[in-house]
Each structure stands twice: as C-alpha cells, then as structure tokens.
Amino acid sequence: MAQTIELNNGVQMPIFGLGTFRIRDYDVVYKTLDIALNIGYRSFDTAAVYHNEHAIGCALKTLLPKYGLSRKDIFITSKLAPKDHGLEAESACNHSLQQLDIDFVDLYLIHWPGKQGLKAEDAKNKDYRKQSWKAMEKLYKNGKFRALGVSNYTISHLQELLDKCEIKPAVLQVEYHPKLVQTDLLKFCQHNNIHLQAYSSLGVGNLVSEPKIIELAKKYKKTPAQILLCWSTQQGIGVIPKSVNPDRIAENINIFDFHLSTQDITEISSLNSGTRYCWDPQGIA
DSSP states (O other): OEEEEEEESSOEESBOEOOTTOOOHHHHHHHHHHHHHHHTOOOOOOOGGGHHHHHHHHHHHHHHHTTTGGGGGSSEEEEEOOGOOOOHHHHHHHHHHHHHHHHSSSSEEEOSOTTTOOTTTTTHHHHHHHHHHHHHHHHTTTTTOOOOEEEEEOOOHHHHHHHHHHSOOEEEEEOOOBOOOOOHHHHHHHHTTTTEEOOOTTTTTTTTOOOOHHHHHHHHOOHHHHHHHHHHTTTOOOOOBBBHHHHHHHHHHOOTTTOOOOHHHHHHHTTTOOSSSSOOOTTOO
C-alpha cells in the first residue's frame, strides 16, 4: 500500500497515484482503473483537458463496489483548463464535478498559470489567475474541494498567490525528475508547507535508459522506473506515473520495500541538466 502525506490543511493524500493523461477510451479507462484498484492504487489524477473525467467517474461507480470501497477510500485530483481561467472558472469547476459524477474532488489544481489564447507576457494572466483562485476558494468553503493547489507554477507565481490568497495552496504539481531537479522550487515549497508532486517522473520514458539508472536498478534488483520513482518519494515528492500496461502498473507502485542510499540519491540528482520534456511556464507573466 502506498504511503500518505499530510497536506497543510490536514488532508491525507497518497504519495503515489496513477496518472491518466491521454487515457480516453472508456474501455481502456475501465481496465486500467480495475487493475490499479486491485493492486492497491487509491489516488487518481485527471484534468478537464484530458477529456476523461466522465469515463473515470463512470468506471469508478462500478469498480469501487467491486473492491468493497467507497468514495472516501480514494483520492481524486482534477484541474482547471487554461481556457477556463477567470470568470469561467466556477462553472468549469462545477462541470468537472458533474463529469466525474461525485460530490467533491479531493484536490483541485489550476493546471497552467496562463490563460489559453493570451500571450505569455500578457499581464492579464495575473488577473485571470486571481479570479480562478477566488472561484476555487468559494467551492472549497462549500465542501466541493477538500484541498486546493496549482500546477506548473514558478516561484514567482507561487509567491504572488501566497501574498493574496485566503486559502493557501496545498500542492504544487510540476515536471520534476533527475534531469530537471528544481531545487529552489522544492525548497520554496518545503518552506511554505506546500507538497510538491512530480509529473513525468520517468522523463516521458527517456530516463529509464540512462546508464546510471540502469546500474542502480541492477544493484537494487529493481526496474529503472522503480529507481526513478523511489528517488522522488524518498525525498517526500509525490509521483503519478501513467501506464495502461498491467505489469507496469503493478511494477511502478512496488517501491516501498527498499530504500536508496543517500549517496545513490545524490548521484541520481547529479544527472540534472535542466532538461524539460514537457512545458516551460517560466515565461508566463
């Protein structure tokens, strides 16, 4: 069973979850969640832009009773689409709840610091972020969200939010892996009691063939993916690897029966080259 961490508002969140990016077809969603629940996954990450909230909601309606589980036994994360920043945010949040067909979302994130259609440098992005957060705070107070957070925010975006918010963000979800060790961002989050959750922990598949990772996989008798995921969770960083392959789904979460040495964690971190495999939010005003 995956470990949990306590968010800054007291909510317990599994440190390990299943990502669902690009898993859209209902049959695939159902089979993937069926396998994951059977293995012990209890946290599932989706987003409005993934276009699979409805499929996930429908699948869980059938699968939770199958495993003797109720809604409170699982942790669901979803996210506000960049196109819905601003005045549209509240209705978009409610739409996610309707699509998932649940009374509350455990964690709701702003997916991107900029509004779709605006140039990165446009100062209006700041106003849209503020409006979106206000809408999310309202729904949080009404019990629709158990925790709030952001994704792809930089330190300056976070500081801006912390200076103005009524409800503090509990989670920051960003690209984070051995080739993109965002040390300053992690320290900022730790200082402000914001849990950092990584996406693309495997570098969209590129890092499993890294010689150092392969070497350590042999040393610990684990897979390269397990080494990479353990590197994150041992540092208190959450992970949400995505897979539809039954063996990999089982393999990925099987990382809590060994520990990397401090030296090995340091050596893995030394692979840092500032390489991004996904999006770069640094230019968003």
